Amino acid sequence: xxxxxxxxxxxxxxxxxxxxxxxxxxxxxxxxxxxxxxxxxxxxxxxxxxxxxxxxxxxxxxxxxxxxxxxxxxxxxxxxxxxxxxxxxxxxxxxxxxxxxxxxxxxxxxxxxxxxxxxxxxxxxxxxxxxxxxxxxxxxxxxxxxxxxxxxxxxxxxxxxxxxxxxxxxxxxxxxxxxxxxxxxxxxxxxxxxxxxxxxxxxxxxxxxxxxxxxxxxxxxxxxxxxxxxxxxxxxxxxxxxxxxxxxxxxxxxxxxxxxxxxxxxxxxxxxxxxxxxxxxxxxxxxxxxxxxxxxxxxxxxxxxxxxxxxxxxxxxxxxxxxxxxxxxxxxxxxxxxxxxxxxxxxxxxxxxxxxxxxxxxxxxxxxxxxxxxxxxxxxxxxxxxxxxxxxxxxxxxxxxxxxxxxxxxxxxxxxxxxxxxxxxxxxxxxxxxxxxxxxxxxxxxxxxxxxxxxxxxxxxxxxxxxxxxxx
Amino acid sequence: xxxxxxxxxxxxxxxxxxxxxxxxxxxxxxxxxxxxxxxxxxxxxxxxxxxxxxxxxxxxxxxxxxxxxxxxxxxxxxxxxxxxxxxxxxxxxxxxxxxxxxxxxxxxxxxxxxxxxxxxxxxxxxxxxxxxxxxxxxxxxxxxxxxxxxxxxxxxxxxxxxxxxxxxxxxxxxxxxxxxxxxxxxxxxxxxxxxxxxxxxxxxxxxxxxxxxxxxxxxxxxxxxxxxxxxxxxxxxxxxxxxxxxxxxxxxxxxxxxxxxxxxxxxxxxxxxxxxxxxxxxxxxxxxxxxxxxxxxxxxxxxxxxxxxxxxxxxxxxxxxxxxxxxxxxxxxxxxxxxxxxxxxxxxxxxxxxxxxxxxxxxxxxxxxxxxxxxxxxxxxxxxxxxxxxxxxxxxxxxxxxxxxxxxxxxxxxxxxxxxxxxxxxxxxxxxxxxxxxxxxxxxxxxxxxxxxxxxxxxxxxxxxxxxxxxxxxxxxxxxxxxxxxxxxxxxxx
Numbered sequence: 001x002x003x004x005x006x007x008x009x010x011x012x013x014x015x016x017x018x019x020x021x022x023x024x025x026x027x028x029x030x031x032x033x034x035x036x037x038x039x040x041x042x043x044x045x046x047x048x049x050x051x052x053x054x055x056x057x058x059x060x061x062x063x064x065x066x067x068x069x070x071x072x073x074x075x076x077x078x079x080x081x082x083x084x085x086x087x088x089x090x091x092x093x094x095x096x097x098x099x100x101x102x103x104x105x106x107x108x109x110x111x112x113x114x115x116x117x118x119x120x121x122x123x124x125x126x127x128x129x130x131x132x133x134x135x136x137x138x139x140x141x142x143x144x145x146x147x148x149x150x151x152x153x154x155x156x157x158x159x160x161x162x163x164x165x166x167x168x169x170x171x172x173x174x175x176x177x178x179x180x181x182x183x184x185x186x187x188x189x190x191x192x193x194x195x196x197x198x199x200x201x202x203x204x205x206x207x208x209x210x211x212x213x214x215x216x217x218x219x220x221x222x223x224x225x226x227x228x229x230x231x232x233x234x235x236x237x238x239x240x241x242x243x244x245x246x247x248x249x250x251x252x253x254x255x256x257x258x259x260x261x262x263x264x265x266x267x268x269x270x271x272x273x274x275x276x277x278x279x280x281x282x283x284x285x286x287x288x289x290x291x292x293x294x295x296x297x298x299x300x301x302x303x304x305x306x307x308x309x310x311x312x313x314x315x316x317x318x319x320x321x322x323x324x325x326x327x328x329x330x331x332x333x334x335x336x337x338x339x340x341x342x343x344x345x346x347x348x349x350x351x352x353x354x355x356x357x358x359x360x361x362x363x364x365x366x367x368x369x370x371x372x373x374x375x376x377x378x379x380x381x382x383x384x385x386x387x388x389x390x391x392x393x394x395x396x397x398x399x400x401x402x403x404x405x406x407x408x409x410x411x412x413x414x415x416x417x418x419x420x421x422x423x424x425x426x427x428x429x430x431x432x433x434x435x436x437x438x439x440x441x442x443x444x445x446x447x448x449x450x451x452x453x454x455x456x457x458x459x460x461x462x463x464x465x466x467x468x469x470x471x472x
Numbered sequence: 473x474x475x476x477x478x479x480x481x482x483x484x485x486x487x488x489x490x491x492x493x494x495x496x497x498x499x500x501x502x503x504x505x506x507x508x509x510x511x512x513x514x515x516x517x518x519x520x521x522x523x524x525x526x527x528x529x530x531x532x533x534x535x536x537x538x539x540x541x542x543x544x545x546x547x548x549x550x551x552x553x554x555x556x557x558x559x560x561x562x563x564x565x566x567x568x569x570x571x572x573x574x575x576x577x578x579x580x581x582x583x584x585x586x587x588x589x590x591x592x593x594x595x596x597x598x599x600x601x602x603x604x605x606x607x608x609x610x611x612x613x614x615x616x617x618x619x620x621x622x623x624x625x626x627x628x629x630x631x632x633x634x635x636x637x638x639x640x641x642x643x644x645x646x647x648x649x650x651x652x653x654x655x656x657x658x659x660x661x662x663x664x665x666x667x668x669x670x671x672x673x674x675x676x677x678x679x680x681x682x683x684x685x686x687x688x689x690x691x692x693x694x695x696x697x698x699x700x701x702x703x704x705x706x707x708x709x710x711x712x713x714x715x716x717x718x719x720x721x722x723x724x725x726x727x728x729x730x731x732x733x734x735x736x737x738x739x740x741x742x743x744x745x746x747x748x749x750x751x752x753x754x755x756x757x758x759x760x761x762x763x764x765x766x767x768x769x770x771x772x773x774x775x776x777x778x779x780x781x782x783x784x785x786x787x788x789x790x791x792x793x794x795x796x797x798x799x800x801x802x803x804x805x806x807x808x809x810x811x812x813x814x815x816x817x818x819x820x821x822x823x824x825x826x827x828x829x830x831x832x833x834x835x836x837x838x839x840x841x842x843x844x845x846x847x848x849x850x851x852x853x854x855x856x857x858x859x860x861x862x863x864x865x866x867x868x869x870x871x872x873x874x875x876x877x878x879x880x881x882x883x884x885x886x887x888x889x890x891x892x893x894x895x896x897x898x899x900x901x902x903x904x905x906x907x908x909x910x911x912x913x914x915x916x917x918x919x920x921x922x923x924x925x926x927x928x929x930x931x932x933x934x935x936x937x938x939x940x941x942x943x944x945x946x947x948x949x950x951x952x953x954x955x956x957x958x959x960x961x962x963x964x965x966x
Contacts, residue, residue, distance in 0.1 A: 373618055378644075379611040388607075388651075395655045403655070407648035414644055418621070418637060426625050426633055456611070460544045 003059055006068045007120075009049045009076065013113050016041040017106060024102035031102045038105035039087055042112070046080040049073055064184055065123035067252075070468045072120045074321070075248045079119065082240050082328050083112045088440045089336060090233030096345050097231065099145055107144075108237065111137035115245035122256075124173040124183040127249055131169075131213070134242060135162055141237065142230045154229025161222045162212070169209025175202035188257040200264050206253065207268055213246040216306060217275035220299050227295035232347065235291055236335040239298045240328045247324060250309060251317055255471045262312045269310035274405050276303030281413040290338060290349050293416065294331075297375060300413055301327050307406055308390045311397045318466045319389035325462065326386040326455070333371040333448030336441055340364060343433050351420060356429025365424050367449040374452045376417040377410045382455035389463075477523055478536050478551045478602045481516060481561065482595055485568070488512030489591040492584055506572065509587040513569040513594065520565040527558055529945050532953035534604060534667060542608075550665060551602040555950030559801065559943060560601040560721075560728055563808045566932075567720045568594045570925045571713040574816055579627060579711060586627060586713075589619040593717060600725050606654045606664040606733075613689075613725060614647055620718065628709040635702075635709035642702040646692030653685035657737075669737055673961060676740050683741035686733055693726035696786060697756040700779045707775035708828070712819030715771065719778050720812040724804045727785045731797060735789065736954060739961045742790065749790040750880050756783030757887030765894040769828050770818045773898055774811060777854060780887060781807045787884060788869035791876045792958060797951045799868025802943055806853065806861035806933065813850040813929040817843070820922055821902075824915050830898065835907030840917040844903045846926045851899045853933045855892040860937035 020034050020041075027033070054077070058069035087108055094100040114134030121127035139162070143155025177183050179198050180191040208219060215223040227235045254265055280300025287293040305327070308320030341348045358365040374383035387410065394403045455462075491512075492505055528535060534552035542549040553561065571590055579586050596619070599612030617640055625636035658664050661672055674682065692699045703723075707715045735742050757780050764776035781803065788800035820843060821836075822828055837844045853860035856867075866888060873881035907913070918926070936943055 378618060379614045384611075384614075388655075391651065392655050392658070395652065396659050400652070400656075403652050404649070407652060408645075411641060411645045411648060415637070415641060418640060421621075422625060422633055422637070425622065426636075459542065463543065463546075 003061055003068075006053055006056070006059060006061060007066065008052060009045045010113060010116055010120075012048060013041060013045050013109060013116070017109050017113065020102070020106050020109070024106070031100050031104075034102045035087070035091060035100070035105050038109055039084060041109065042080050042084040042087065046077050046084070049076050049080065060122060060186075064186055065126045066117075066120045067122035068120060071248065071251065071321075071471060074465070074469065075119045075244055076116050078325060078328065079112060079115050079241055079244050082244070082332070083108055083237070085332055085444055086233060086237045086241070089339060089438065089444050090236070092438045092441065093231065093233045093339055093347070096342070096347065097145055099231070103140070104144060107137045107141050110134075111141070111237075112241070115241065118245045119248045121249065122185045122252070124176065124185075127253075128166075128170065128173060130245075131249075132166065134245065135166065138162075138238070138242065141234045142226055144234060145231045148229075150229035151231060152229075154226045157222055157229075158226045165209045165212035165219065168205050168212075172202045172205025172207075172209065175199070175205065185252065185256045189259075199258075200261065203258060203261065203265055204268065207265065207272075210246055210250055210253070211272055214243050214250070214302050214306075215295075215299055216272045216302050217279040217299060220276070220279070223299060224292045224295040227298075228289055228291045232291065232335065232338055232349070235294075236331070239294060239331050239335075243298075243302065244324055244328070247305060247309075247320065250306075251320070251471060254309065255312075255317065259312070259472065266310055266312060269306055270399070270402055273303045273306040273310055274402065276300060276306065277406050277409040278303075278412075281409040281416075284413070284416045285419075287416075288351055290351055290354075290420075293351065293420075294334060297413070297416075298331070300409065301375075303409075304387060304390050304406060307394055307402055310402065311393050311399065313393060313397060314470060314472050315393040315396060317471055318463075318469055319393045321466050321469060322389050322462055323386045325466075326382045326452075329448050329451050330371055330375050330383060333367065333445055333452065334375070336445035336448065337364060337368045337371070339441055340437050340445070341433055343431060348433075351423060353430070354420060354424050355427040357424045359429040360432035361435075364445075367445055368424065369421055370449050370453055372417045372421055376414040378414070380456040382452040385455060385459055476538050477519065477526075478553065479538055481519055481523070481565070482551070482599050482602060484516050484519070485512055485591040485594040485598075489588040489595075492588050492591070505584050505587055506575070509591060510569055510572050512591060513565065513572055516594070516598075517562075517565040517569055520562045523553070524558060524562055524946070527553070527946070529555065530949060532950040537604070547607045547664060548605055549608060550604040550667075551599075551608070552604045552667075553602060555947040556731055556801065556954075557601045557728065559805055559946060560724055561598055563724070563805055564594060564597045564601065564721050567716065567808065567812055570812070570816075570928060571716050573921050573925050574716070574819065575713050576921055579713070582626065586623070586711075589623050590713065590717070593619040593623070597717075597721050597725070601728060604666045606657060606666065606669075609666075609729075609733075610647070610651060610654055613729075614644070616722065616725075617643055620714070620722065623714040623717075624706055624710045627711040627714065630709075631705070632709045635705040638702045639706040642692050642699065646689040646699070649685040650689035653682045656682065656685075666732070666736070670957070674737060679738040679741035680744060683734060683738040683745060686729070686738075687745070690726040690729045690734065691752075693729070694723060694782050694786060695726075695779060696752050696783070697759060697779070700756070700760065703779060704772050704775040707778075707815075708769060708771045712815055712822070715815040715819075716812040719774075719815060720808040723778065723782055724808060727782065727789065727800065727804050730786065730789050731800070731954070735792065735958060739958045742792070742958070743962055746790045746792070749786055750877065753783045753787035753790075754880055754883045754887075756780060757787070757884050758890065761887050761890035761894065765890065765897070768830055770830055770898065770902070771815065771828050773830075773894065774814045774818065777891065777894065778807070778811055780891060781811070781854075783887070784866060784869050784884065787873060787880070788865075791869070791872040792955060793872040793875060794948075794952055794955060795868045796872030796876075797955070798944055798947055799865045799870075799872060801865075801947050801951075802861065802936070802940060803865025803869060805943065806865050806936065809929050809933050810850050810853045810860075810862060813846075813926060813933070814854060816922070816925060816929070817847045817850060820918065821915075825911065830901050832909060833902040833912065834905040834909065835903075836912055836915065837903045838907070839912060839915050842918045842923060846918070846923075846930060847903065848899065849930050849933065850926075851895050853937070855895040856888060858937075859934065861933050861940070863937060864940045 053073040111134040117130030139159045145151040212219040284296035305320045308316045374381035377387045537552035540549045596616040603609040760779040767773035785800045788796040853862040856862040
């Protein structure tokens with residue numbers, strides 16, 4: 001084992017999980033300290049990943065079953081940072097519901113570990129292992145507020161449907177193994193015979209499983225219920241972090257072994273993308289609950305990220321990664337606002353609860369305004385650039401149909417974002433919300449808003465960072 | 473020329489807005505906020521006058537060009553002006569301070585935010601007219617939706633939500649196709665730099681589709697029949713200052729876009745689609761003039777007259793002759809001044825009587841004579857009386873149209889007559905006649921700031937009516953060059 005230091009982040013995080021578990025068992029009242037240590041662990045892991053692995057050439061470990069390259073390091077850092085912010089801003093919410101327990105940060109750490117393994121996987125078995133580790137942690141997280149019926153329902157629903165999709169995924173893996181004799185991506189790409197239709201079946205099954213994990217239409221049915229039922233801080237986690245990992249696997253799985261079969265899977269991806277964009281935009285119009293609305297909005301956003309992947313070009317991959325990065329920043333801002341809608345220890349999450357927000361909370365509502373316009377993709381905000389890069393790569397491949405449908409669905413989507421703005425700015429005000437928020441919550445809202453607003457001044461930085469991703 | 477004068481023009485209002493944003497928590501003193509905004513916009517106005525002074529009228533090349541790398545290897549931030557765009561910039565910087573002065577009576581709540589919205593709007597509008605890169609243009613073009621949506625939605629009338637949504641979604645729907653076209657142009661030619669695109673030219677086989685995509689955006693924004701329906705709603709519900717900005721400047725973005733992009737980038741497609749534009753323009757002129765004749769609401773009447781006037785503009789642009797395009801630009805400038813003034817006039821009586829219905833008024837000439845005089849000037853300018861700027865534009869456009877297509881010109885001239893009818897009838901019903909409504913006797917005449925804004929608008933209206941030379945001199949070379957390029961590329965394709 002020459003390059004063992006390359007998986008040092010994973011080793012560190014798993015040792016920390018074990019240590020924290022032991023600490024939690026032996027020390028009374030340890031939830032606060034475990035919370036803080038977990039934050040530190042996430043940050044340190046991100047730093048290690050940045051230092052050790054970001055700038056190295058692609059290297060494989062453990063019989064080529066793990067790959068460390070720029071894509072995996074980049075995605076890991078985003079995952080870790082997003083999880084860090086989620087943990088940072090969720091403490092007040094958890095305290096309000098009296099679920100500020102030691103399990104919460106540890107479960108988040110375990111799911112992050114699972115995602116890191118997924119992101120680095122170069123082998124179907126390793127990938128499946130990572131997937132299950134993160135999923136098991138996520139099932140528990142969804143039911144974390146177990147005294148509430150909705151939360152338990154969300155967890156159960158998520159578990160049943162996710163297990164089904166894992167089954168399909170595993171069936172696909174076994175088909176591919178059966179026809180190529182290996183589970184390793186590199187070996188598969190050398191082995192298979194393009195005329196073998198069974199492999200296409202395998203790909204389809206795996207795509208279905210993955211599409212479920214990122215909640216792309218038509219495998220999205222779980223998302224609104226789970227997002228609505230889970231505690232808000234967990235919903236925030238759901239809308240961002242697992243999707244990064246699943247998207248990375250999407251990229252790796254489609255582009256490393258099966259790039260030659262692009263004719264077969266491109267159509268599936270285009271369909272998933274168009275269906276997600278349109279359905280997400282249209283179904284969100286009727287929603288009354290903000291968390292359900294953001295569920296549909298995330299479905300539609302995943303559609304755009306998939307549009308980038310459907311191009312089959314390096315540009316497309318890069319634009320998808322940029323899209324997800326910007327989407328995460330917007331989502332963080334949106335949920336920070338949601339976590340601020342609290343009055344007398346009750347959190348409000350209906351759209352009507354935003355009514356007249358601009359009069360009592362001018363700064364909060366201007367931030368939300370910027371975030372919503374950015375989610376709708378109106379220039380000069382960051383969300384526009386995210387979409388611009390996607391459509392640029394899509395049009396470069398002459399996929400005009402996809403581009404036009406995508407842009408038209410942004411107009412539909414603009415409608416429901418505008419509706420929230422209308423309620424905030426044009427309607428009569430209600431009672432004001434609490435103003436003494438956690439410092440970190442305020443900070444995350446401010447930073448994400450400023451990043452969205454000021455992105456147009458420094459657009460090159462993110463492109464430079466992403467341009468080193470080179471899969472094909 | 474190292475001083476980035478255009479970027480300063482673009483940025484200054486935003487800096488003023490930022491300043492207002494950070495001072496707002498303390499300010500009960502609304503006057504300060506207004507003076508800050510006014511000061512910023514006035515500095516911008518003088519800066520743009522200075523720009524006109526430095527502007528070299530003898531060349532059609534872009535001047536004051538700034539070219540910076542923005543997104544590496546993809547897009548440059550490139551701005552510059554030529555004869556076509558400079559007048560629009562001055563129009564923008566001229567109208568904005570007048571808007572800010574006019575908010576005195578009409579805006580009672582959230583004045584600070586309103587001024588911020590107006591200043592941010594000014595940034596975007598100047599950006600549209602300066603940008604020499606398609607993506608930068610699109611960015612400014614679309615970004616203007618945000619402040620305008622808020623202006624209509626927060627400070628608007630009773631049906632403001634409906635109007636704001638209609639305005640936003642109509643315009644966005646038109647524009648997304650333009651984005652597809654812009655990215656396609658990048659893909660076809662490898663650049664979005666307008667100057668390079670003028671030199672390179674775009675392959676004829678792509679031009680028709682690209683032209684249609686740009687058209688879909690500009691037609692909504694102009695607005696052309698049959699996608700004009702958002703305009704009356706938006707105008708009626710918007711506060712006075714919002715209507716002024718909308719009529720005076722926002723509508724001009726599309727006319728400018730037609731000249732700069734549709735004619736400049738897609739000459740052969742423009743030739744193909746000229747009959748389409750003629751048809752839609754003539755329908756707009758006659759049909760919306762007839763609708764305007766029947767309106768009860770003053771603002772709606774002026775809104776429909778705007779559609780008709782913009783019909784003249786599109787007609788003039790696509791005659792693709794020197795007089796036609798010059799006429800169109802002068803018509804746009806004139807309409808910018810006159811419609812702004814007319815909306816302000818409506819605002820003046822609305823602030824006093826809180827009614828926009830024509831039937832509320834009548835016989836007010838003896839009560840508010842100063843108002844009656846200024847209103848008359850603008851009424852006559854709107855119907856194109858010789859001696860006002862409205863005449864110059866319409867005359868040049870019709871002259872070019874007669875050369876090109878007799879029937880179209882005759883039909884368009886019919887529109888002039890109906891235009892005279894509805895404007896004079898409006899004036900007669902509001903100002904003259906018997907004084908029936910006794911409430912009207914309480915009306916007070918123009919106060920100082922109202923008189924000042926209206927006079928400010930009346931002076932250039934009359935001056936350029938008698939002596940349009942300064943305008944024509946500025947635009948002449950750029951337009952003749954544009955037409956030469958157009959003729960050359962159309963001829964070389966055949």
